[in-house]
Amino acid sequence: MKSLSYALLFRGELFRWGCSKQGISWQMNVIASHIAMLVKPLEHAGHTVSDFVAHGHLACGAAAMEDFISSHGARLRIAAEVPAQSQPGQMRSSLDRLGPLLAQHDVLIVTRLDLTLLSPMGSWACNLDDDKVLLASRCERSNWERYNCSADHLFVVPQRHFGRFNASVGRVLAVPGRYGSKARCCFHESCMQGSGHGCYNVLQTLLPRGASQIDFCWPPPGAGMRLHDLNSNYRMPQCGDVNNTDLLRGLWRCQRKIWVQIMLERDGLFNRSTGKLTRHGDRARGSRSHPFWL
DSSP: OOOOEEEEEEEEOTTTTOSSHHHHHHHHHHHHHHIIIIIHHHHHTTOEEEEEEEEOOOOSHHHHHHHHHHHHGGGEEEEEEOOOSSHHHHHHHHHHHHHHHHTTSSEEEEEETTOEEOSOGGGSSSOTTSSSEEESOBOOHHHHHHHOOBOOSOEEEEGGGHHHHHHHTTOBOOOOSSSGGGGSBSSOTTSGGGOSTTHHHHHHHHSTTGGGGEEESSOOOOTTOOTTSOOSSEEOOOTTSOOOHHHHHTSGGGHHHHHHHHHHHHTTOEETTTTEEOHHHHHHHHHTOSSOOO
């Protein structure tokens, strides 16, 4: 089997769990999980892996950054701050800045700085040596059936398709219908939450053989589950991981929890500093005398 060179690009926000000891530990676990579940299996198979990091504003200081850099070991090629006001901007800027270096490798893997891998590469339903562009998974069944929604936290791109993948980022398809271009765009400000959940739709218009050259590495969420829910293959940040309202605000799915906390705090039932209900809040929950519950 031919030895391949892999470029592993970590994108997104560093230390998303905050700068506490536990928060920094969560971040280090992300890198450790990629080494154990992805990098080591690839190296064991005779391939080489180079790490690239495109991160947002550094929030936890130089010491934390030094620990983060050292966690990559000798594989790290560059860690660049790529500030942006949105996910689409950060994704686009990351590829613009690091693209020439990434394109020198046989395969590009784009992952997230808040994605913890839980299953080894050998158990995935995709072949990383294939000629296909690989996505993490389909979204929940209802969203997949509505507009081909796909997860955007992992992409595997063979070198020959790198130009097409690069062209897909920031592209919007003019499609009529209920969801229209909002669901058929890839990391663009007009996309739903500015996400890459519509990248499947864009990529199939750019690849020579369309959707037949796209595959998925993990199964879609099971009944009653969402993409961000804990599963056997990966872990995304959970709303209960941190108590800091400002950090939670960065997770759009946690917006309702923030609103509930603000309402309870206003009524003296929630203590933001502890992240817990007050004594009166416990009583209110027990008697169900307040309309909002954590």
